[in-house]
Amino acid sequence: MIRQRVHGFFKSLRVRFFLILALVGLSACTIIRYAILANYEKRAVEVREEEMKEHLDTLGRLLLEEDFFQNASSQKAKAQLSLMSDIYEGRILVVNPELQFLWDSEGELDGTVAVDDSIRRSMEGEEQVQETLYDETTSTVTIVYPVTENGLIRGALWAQGSTRPVVSMMRILTTKANRIQLIVILAILFFAMIASEILLRPFDRITRAINDIGAGYSDEPISVPDYLETEQITGAFNRLQSRVKALDDSRQEFVSNVSHELKTPLTSIKVLSDTLLSQPDAPTEMYRDFLKDISEEIDREDRIINDLLTLVKADKQAAPLNITQVNINELTEIVMKRLRPIARQRNVDLTMESTREIHAEVDEVKFSMVVMNLVENAIKYNREGGWVRVELDADPRYFTVKVSDSGIGMPEEELAHIYDRFYRVDKSRSREIGGTGLGLSVVRQAVTAHKGEIEASSTEGVGTIFTVRLPVIHS
């Protein structure tokens, strides 16, 4: 529970954004602080060193003048040495080339021999600086300074000065820096909070707009043009929304078409039976006639319902294709055989041509239905004494079924609509021959399910050609 809430908290873009801004701001602030302080410290110590060296230089010259390295008795030199050790709050040692201490500001080492390595090395002309900066009591700068005359080393000065002022200045600066840093941190956090709040507000607006649409308060396209990203999101959403709308419209149209189509036979049945009922002594002849009509209307209703069921079943993706390896030639023959009686009845010549045996992976039932519907249309929308030709052909990847007829054809501009549900070019003729206007919708649906294509071309009064192209291997 708590973990979930914590997880949700960090999942928020706003929180992450805030954290990133805060982190960047805080690290920048900390880095700058340490850089400035360290830099100050280094500079201050350097200045102290320079000062000491200059002083040691002057002192060295005085010691040479007073011949202090030969005879360490000059009062003037001793006064200067004491003065300097006082100024730097430290200690000064004078060593001659034999490494004997000639003077110690603390008076301890006079006359003893130096064992310190840095002092020995200074006799080779090496100048050395050593810093120890710990705290106010122990922080020092130690300098070993060789004193030369005409290129000869005459002795060395060892001086230790306190850097206490630097350390105490550092302490003051650190306190100040802490205070400033605290203010800056608060400012950064505040700024990060405001920034993340403002920058992410457009996303809230998107959510609100989408919720409004979901709740039905609005169906306007949403527009949050603040950022490229919000534009992309809202653009995608609007496209989805208009697709949903289009789908909704087409469903509504379908429902109203269905109701209309189902009502037509019922109306006829109602009229027929009412007429009979209103004539108590109608002749048997009339009863038979009317009942025959009623029976036909019921058949029609039945066909419409059957076609609708086929469509709806196929619409559901849950009903997958039942793919098997099928001999297309044989299957087409079987379908055509079933249609021969009506062709004969209408005096239409029905033939099939094939260049080779075709085996393909299709749903047998659906494929039969495709051929059935196309050939049935070709027979029914034909003329007395006309012909229907079915041609099969294949290349390695696709096979085609071409159904041509010498029928009534249809105007070019109708071709775009013939796959629509309930669409009929000539309503009365379709009705006469028992059409529902659903046949070609079912055909196209089956073809699409097979990842194939269907194409029609027609000339009014001359004939129509339907070509179906399906893949040989189903994938």
Ligand SMILES: Nc1ncnc2c1ncn2[C@@H]1O[C@H](COP(=O)(O)OP(=O)(O)O)[C@@H](O)[C@H]1O
């Ligand atoms: N071979 C064809 N020749 C002329 N018109 C056709 C042909 N096939 C289909 N049509 C036209 O397309 C319409 C839709 O066909 P279809 O969906 O099978 O419905 P139905 O056959 O039930 O009317 C038909 O009503 C008809 O007007």
Ligand SMILES: [Mg+2]
């Ligand atoms: Mg049909």
